[in-house]
Amino acid sequence: MIRRIVSCLPLVLSVALVGCGKGGKKADESAAPPAGSGGSAAAAGSAGGARPATAVTLQLNWTPEPEFGGFYAAAKDHLYEKEGLDVSIKAGGAGVQTWKMVATGAVPFAIAEAGEILRARLKDADLVALYAVYQTSPQALMVHKASGVTSLGEVFTSGKIKRVAMESGLPYVKFLQKKYGFDKVEVVQHGGNLTLFLNDPTMAQQCFAFAEPLSAKEKGVEVSVFSTAEAGFNPYLAVVITSGKYLADHRAEVEGFVRATRAGWKAYLDNAVPTNEYLKTQQATMTVPAMNAAADLQKPYVVGDDKTGHLGDMTGERWKALADQLHELGEIDQVPDVTKAFVNVESK
Amino acid sequence: MPVHVSGVVRRFTSQASEPVEVLAGIDLEVPASQFVALLGPSGCGKSTLLRLVAGLDAPDGGAVMVDGRPLRRREHPEALAFVFQEAHLLPWRTLIGNVILPLELRGTPHGERRDRALHMLERVGLADARDRYPAQLSGGMQLRGSLARALVTEPRLLLLDEPFAALDEITRQRLDALIHELWRERQFTALFVTHSLREAVFLAQRAVMFSHRPARVVADRAIEFAGERGAELRGLPAYHERVEQLYQDLLVAEAGA
Amino acid sequence: MTARRARDLAGRLAPPLCTAVVGLGLWELWVRWTDPPRFLFCAPSEIVRDAIARAGELAMATWKTTVAVAWGFALSAVVGVAVGVALSSSRLLERALYPYTVILQTVPLVAIAPMLVIWLHAGVQAVSVCAFIVSLFPVITNTLSGIRSIPRPQVELFWLYGARPLAVLTKLKLPGAVPSIMAGLRIAAGLAVIGAVVGEFVAGELGADRGLGIVVVVAAKQGELPMLFAAVALASALGIAMVGAVNAAAYFLMYRWHVSERPD
Numbered sequence: 001m002i003r004r005i006v007s008c009l010p011l012v013l014s015v016a017l018v019g020c021g022k023g024g025k026k027a028d029e030s031a032a033p034p035a036g037s038g039g040s041a042a043a044a045g046s047a048g049g050a051r052p053a054t055a056v057t058l059q060l061n062w063t064p065e066p067e068f069g070g071f072y073a074a075a076k077d078h079l080y081e082k083e084g085l086d087v088s089i090k091a092g093g094a095g096v097q098t099w100k101m102v103a104t105g106a107v108p109f110a111i112a113e114a115g116e117i118l119r120a121r122l123k124d125a126d127l128v129a130l131y132a133v134y135q136t137s138p139q140a141l142m143v144h145k146a147s148g149v150t151s152l153g154e155v156f157t158s159g160k161i162k163r164v165a166m167e168s169g170l171p172y173v174k175f176l177q178k179k180y181g182f183d184k185v186e187v188v189q190h191g192g193n194l195t196l197f198l199n200d201p202t203m204a205q206q207c208f209a210f211a212e213p214l215s216a217k218e219k220g221v222e223v224s225v226f227s228t229a230e231a232g233f234n235p236y237l238a239v240v241i242t243s244g245k246y247l248a249d250h251r252a253e254v255e256g257f258v259r260a261t262r263a264g265w266k267a268y269l270d271n272a273v274p275t276n277e278y279l280k281t282q283q284a285t286m287t288v289p290a291m292n293a294a295a296d297l298q299k300p301y302v303v304g305d306d307k308t309g310h311l312g313d314m315t316g317e318r319w320k321a322l323a324d325q326l327h328e329l330g331e332i333d334q335v336p337d338v339t340k341a342f343v344n345v346e347s348k
Numbered sequence: 349m350p351v352h353v354s355g356v357v358r359r360f361t362s363q364a365s366e367p368v369e370v371l372a373g374i375d376l377e378v379p380a381s382q383f384v385a386l387l388g389p390s391g392c393g394k395s396t397l398l399r400l401v402a403g404l405d406a407p408d409g410g411a412v413m414v415d416g417r418p419l420r421r422r423e424h425p426e427a428l429a430f431v432f433q434e435a436h437l438l439p440w441r442t443l444i445g446n447v448i449l450p451l452e453l454r455g456t457p458h459g460e461r462r463d464r465a466l467h468m469l470e471r472v473g474l475a476d477a478r479d480r481y482p483a484q485l486s487g488g489m490q491l492r493g494s495l496a497r498a499l500v501t502e503p504r505l506l507l508l509d510e511p512f513a514a515l516d517e518i519t520r521q522r523l524d525a526l527i528h529e530l531w532r533e534r535q536f537t538a539l540f541v542t543h544s545l546r547e548a549v550f551l552a553q554r555a556v557m558f559s560h561r562p563a564r565v566v567a568d569r570a571i572e573f574a575g576e577r578g579a580e581l582r583g584l585p586a587y588h589e590r591v592e593q594l595y596q597d598l599l600v601a602e603a604g605a
Numbered sequence: 606m607t608a609r610r611a612r613d614l615a616g617r618l619a620p621p622l623c624t625a626v627v628g629l630g631l632w633e634l635w636v637r638w639t640d641p642p643r644f645l646f647c648a649p650s651e652i653v654r655d656a657i658a659r660a661g662e663l664a665m666a667t668w669k670t671t672v673a674v675a676w677g678f679a680l681s682a683v684v685g686v687a688v689g690v691a692l693s694s695s696r697l698l699e700r701a702l703y704p705y706t707v708i709l710q711t712v713p714l715v716a717i718a719p720m721l722v723i724w725l726h727a728g729v730q731a732v733s734v735c736a737f738i739v740s741l742f743p744v745i746t747n748t749l750s751g752i753r754s755i756p757r758p759q760v761e762l763f764w765l766y767g768a769r770p771l772a773v774l775t776k777l778k779l780p781g782a783v784p785s786i787m788a789g790l791r792i793a794a795g796l797a798v799i800g801a802v803v804g805e806f807v808a809g810e811l812g813a814d815r816g817l818g819i820v821v822v823v824a825a826k827q828g829e830l831p832m833l834f835a836a837v838a839l840a841s842a843l844g845i846a847m848v849g850a851v852n853a854a855a856y857f858l859m860y861r862w863h864v865s866e867r868p869d
Contacts, residue, residue: 097826103644116826123828124642163727168811168819169826182812188727189807196723331827404761430765432758439862440780452776453766481862501766 053086054253058240059101059110060092064284065211066272066295067238068111070133072282073275074264083256091283094167094190099127099241108246109257114235114322115171115331121341122332126244129342130258131312133238133265135304137229139172140209144201145222152226155204156180162202165190174329175233194219210297214290235322236314247343255345262311262346269299313344349415349427349504349537351378351401357409358396370396372562373410380504381535385548385571387594388558389602394541397563398507401539402430414505426454429503431511435490437482443493444469444478450501468496472526488519492526499530506531508540512547521579524550528577545598549590550581557597567597644828652838655831663820663832667839670801670816673729674843677736678797682790685741689748689786690778699749710742714800718807728810732818735804740793744786751785752778784863787855794847802840817843 080087098110103125197205272295319338353376370393447465557567636648721731805818824833
């Protein structure tokens, strides 16, 4: 009987992790613009003429935040509708395995990290990256300023920090382990909220450089933030993925989605405030002022060094560099052909 | 050890109905060393009376005195032993372990314990089985073990509640003979509840017959035989007369109340 | 071991082994035939291959989980029997406290476990408590019912000889309740493993001290199915070993006198 129960775990686990988020809201929000229901929106000038809008889902890998601001902006400003798409944005949380949902065909679009994508592709998951929100990885660790820690290395080696909360299974965790070693700290699961961190000055917390630190400040805790990109690990983050099959069968929809997303991000970079207010109605956990501040702080991570033609485009060099790094870390056992892993649909 | 029961009343309440009076004023004087059989129709309260004398229950009216002292609620006289309907040997102890138990509980000096237990087992003919567990003993052997346990503390008052009811005739007679021998040796007072008139006549010097509930004493007869009671007793006409007499008493008891 | 016992043992082990071999064989053939994506299905041979390749890691994780299970189980055995004994001593106490032990049974572990991390160290401490919480209830109920089912005449026997409460506890209540307690411990053993693994999902340590629960979570995230299955199989084996240990203890305690331990 034990065997039966325990061997159901992977099934239960997959269902649990795919179906619902652990920490964040169990949001089933649809971000379809208020005026929209498929038919009438389509009639209002869709790129595909009089065709009804295709309903698609974008599955996020975290709760609604400025990290996804451009998508919500596109939804709010009817940019997806103009491309003939009726987009539902579904919130995620800690432990939601977005890449699996795309690979099994459960959803057409989702957000994932570049490291996850390469790893999954090597496991025969048919994923293709389309658009990278963060050209520079904002992945970071934050500590209480009062702890006196002054660098990322010190977090792990100085002994001032007793506990580090990270999300298990993310590639950057292994990077940090290899670089600094985890012998002096207790590494615990990232619970999806900041309660533990706020009350414990000997703790370090996984975060995005411009998001959680602001929340902490709002709650009265000043923090120091240390970026993993600066430490040498800089994958694309918040990457839109689709499956190879979906791309082949619905090329037009995919191009439309990327176009609208790009336009949405442009709008969000210009003026994030109205979208942040909209985000609040979609059960964002940050306050609007915090989101406004975060949206501002995140701009350099989003725009990057703009070597590429368009916002959100990716380069083969970056993907290859990441693949090599992951291979060296032992995260993947062979270096794949990265050109198949991504496509810039609007490249010139 | 003499027993004095006066005016004892006992009622039992059950959930649905009115309280049932089981003992309606029992008076009984038992001098020391007397062997008394308590008889009567099924369910009339013989066992209840026995339990009152043991201190396992308390009367609703009247008093029980043992060895000249009144028995207070839940008080158990030291020199008393009880033999239950089933042997109830503790399954996780060997036979000798079971017989030693009362000595352990009473705080008998360590050195004495095993010898006394072994002696008792020899007396009941079970010395060879002393290291066996109750599950490995037959019903008769378990009852003999229970007897050994009861007698190991040298009680002055022995209460027996139909202990041999489940045995076959031959084993029963053997055990009756054993009890008789032990009683002759030690001269404890005995109150013996039984349904078997033959057994009562064989063992007891006195038979008290109770009526249907609410129970009263309807007959109290002396049972005397010339000479010692041995196996041949059961062949004598005097024996059968006594049995017949008790049978008549029983009919009266059944009919009455 | 006599020839007869050897034959008995073979007769008992052969059927389930054959089922396992046939089952695994069919699974292997199916995977090779259909060649599904590796993040969705894997073959038994891959599980074995990866388990051997990462045997050190898996052994360490199994050890870590075992330590937490052992602590949690030991705690629930001691506390469970103690509470069961306490509840048996007074009907009032039983009525006052028993409902709360039932609540203990029904509270979802994944909700409590994060709170445990706040008060305790993540890793063995918190995970042991998870194992303890999940496995406590059957020990309490079985101890209580075991004591209550001691035949009344045996209890009266002890009263009649003026036994002190300690003697009643050690010479009657506990030995009398042993079969029931063993049954409760058997259940608790399996539950302790489940409690530990699930507790690790949320409250486990991620670093070198990770237990099987974290191996499962990380392998699921990475799509490493063979590792996931290997970790799950090891957790099952741990559960079987725990139950086997309780069975062995029960045998030694009861084989001489209890009907349940007699050979058929």
